[in-house]
Each structure stands twice: as C-alpha cells, then as structure tokens.
Amino acid sequence: MVVIRLSRGGAKARPFFNIVVADKRVRRDGRFIERIGFYNPTATGAAEGLRIAQDRLNHWLSVGAQPSPTVQRLVKQAAKAAPATA
Secondary structure, rough: OOEEEEEEEEEEEEEEEEEEEEOOOOOOOOOOOEEEEEEEEOOOOOOOEEEEOOOHHHHHHHHEEOHHHHHHHHHHHHHHHHHOOO
C-alpha cells in the first residue's frame, strides 16, 4: 500500500519534516516515491512553516494513497491557511 507520511530531517532538537509518498513497508526515513511538501514545526516570523503541492496530493489521493493522521491534520491546516494568503 502507498502512504503519504512525514519523513524526519533536521538536527537534534530542531526537527524538519518532508511530506513524502512512500510504500508502507519502507522505513520512516528510507526510500520514497515522491516528495510533495515540507513541514517545519519550529518556523518563526517570516519563515514558511508548511508547504504542500495540492495538485500532487490530489493525484496521489485519487490513485488510492492513504495519508497518515498527522498528514491529514496538516492538509486541513494548509487548506485553512491558503484562502487567507490568496
């Protein structure tokens, strides 16, 4: 099964997450099919904290990829923030 989940990067105590499409059997930070965005929980000020390529997200959801609960929450957060910036 294909899943949309977070892949951790960054340094100790300074997390940075890529939103990736990967096979469920592959480890968290292992091989992935496509990177569709990022999430920076420590972003402050003018730094961008969340970016998701909506067209690629919709494509993967249409072909059956399952988002993790955290990614679902982030997608809702990005959808709420998108009309405010547009």
